[in-house]
Amino acid sequence: MKNNYNFFLVAVSFIFFSALNLQASEKEISLLKTNWSFKGIFGKFDRGELRRGYQVYNEVCSSCHSISELSYRNLSEKGGPEFSVEVTKNIAASFEVIDGPNSDGDMFTRPGRLSDKFVKPYENIEASKAANGGAYPPDMSVLAKARKGGAAYIYSLLQGYVDAPEGYDLDDGVYYNKYMPGNQIKMSNVLSDDLVEYNDGTKATVEQMSKDVSSFLTWAAEPSLEARHKMGFRVILYLIILATLVYFSMNRLWSRIESKK
């Protein structure tokens, strides 16, 4: 019974091993830090942040970047920006969706509905490349999970446009960014102060917009994050209570054996 600490050893070695694995990639420059409300065991999204983030995505990013896995209905669902259903319907209706074919065999456009996926800026990857100097503006559905650093990476990248160092050779249509692996990025510095006008009166600084849109993209990549945190807390609490009960029952049971000398 005194071997409980063995489990501690197991846990430590596991964490050690995974930490090794994590470090294992190329060394990276440290990303900008800020307070993310969704980090930690009780982490939740900040509704205001997600709503502003959607606004930044919609007014700025969406002209090149798609989010093909989000539907308009997601904007009103629990754990997301939680726009009211009416507002969300209006958002959906503000987009033209291609539907069909109709009974004549023709495609037609109609206003968007809640069930529609986010309308994409380009028909296909080739079209997006053609319009962006050969670079594909990545789909943002799981972007926050597809980059090391996640939200912090996107947040840093958006603020990482600086002048290239002396003598650095940049091609036409390529920009220098501190946080981009390899420092060369084909996306120009799109954000500038007061680029959007927030409805809630928040001042739209570059930092604020970067943070809002990074949070929004984190939610877009992981819409179940809040549900997951909530369930996780309950599950672990339940397991701890059950393990404690089992532990004492086990000791009681085994005491019979050891006393049977």
Added chain:
Amino acid sequence: MSEEKYIPKSKIAQWFDSRLPLLSMAHHLREYPTPKNLNYWWTFGGILTFCLITQIITGVVLAMHYVAHADLAFESIEHIMRNVNYGWLLRYVHANGASMFFLAVYIHIFRALFYGSYKAPREMIWIIGMIIYILMMATAFMGYVLPWGQMSFWGATVITNLFSAIPLVGEGIVTWLWGGFAVDNPTLTRFFSLHYFLPFLIVGLVVLHIWALHIPGNNNPIGIDIKQRSKDTVPFSPYIAVKDLYALLIFLIIFAGIVFFVPNILGHTDNYIKANPMVTPSHIVPEWYLLPFYAILRAVPSKLGGVIAMFGSLFILIILPWLDTSKVRSAVFRPLYKIFFWILVADVLALGYLGAMVPEGWYLFFGRLATIYYFVHFLLIMPILGFKEKTLPLPTSISEPVLDGKN
């Protein structure tokens, strides 16, 4: 284990049991005499059974929603994550469950190495266990391909390409494995089929593994045989069952911590980028549990040599019962082996670390060193130790040290 013949009480049960002795089997499993000095390192067998069942149940449900097609697989995973009820939970349990499965199996294997559980009369248990382990690696590798992300695709490309090292027929075998001239849709669909099939083969082997275990009975921390059943053993139920349950619950707390709070920590970010045959990731790495073998593979300068070394490192594990010449099972009474055991643990951890690094400079040097040591441990140290080592005196029975209070 010889046991008294079990006869059910009721007439109906007797009728049934004499035709199909399921009740006798249940009785055996319940009363199965287990050494009473087993420590918590012995609870991982139960934990592994739980892992296997969890993987199968979550996997069967995931397969209802997953689409095995190169154009749709990546999107179908997102469909599971977003639109399937509790799909995110199923997928995160399944993906991290594989890691937890391997964590448990590594502890289980190292426990057997420490306490000499692979030695006579338990060689069959060990060999079946090693076959299970190899099948687990194959299953996990193919499972990792299914999301059809960048690491899925390129991992599959690298690993299947290993077979091209085989002289003469290598290229043909690779084409046959791929079902074409590159990793593509036919590769994905056959991997899905095999990923679904192999776990059931594992279930069958687990039954044999447990069956083989129940012939000689459990080894134990002091590695000596049971002298007196009444003194040295306890019935499996409830004593060992409740201990296994407690250990499982602790294991589940760690499992849940990963699933609910850091579900992507063990995965590679590139696997959230859809597979693209035109873009090679800067650094292709397999999942963490395959890294030691990846390090061995890359330590050898020739491709064929690397493949031979990698498969060789598994093969020597299978013949381990005959490489170890020591009469004493448990490392508790083998002062020198104990030291070499921990060096081996450090060596395998080092191989895992080096497997994740780019094989250049010092990384490559240490990768080679660790690879050589791995083989030296099994092929030289283990056979020689058996003859040279002066072992400590063994206790006369299991109950003796237990009553002394040192388990």
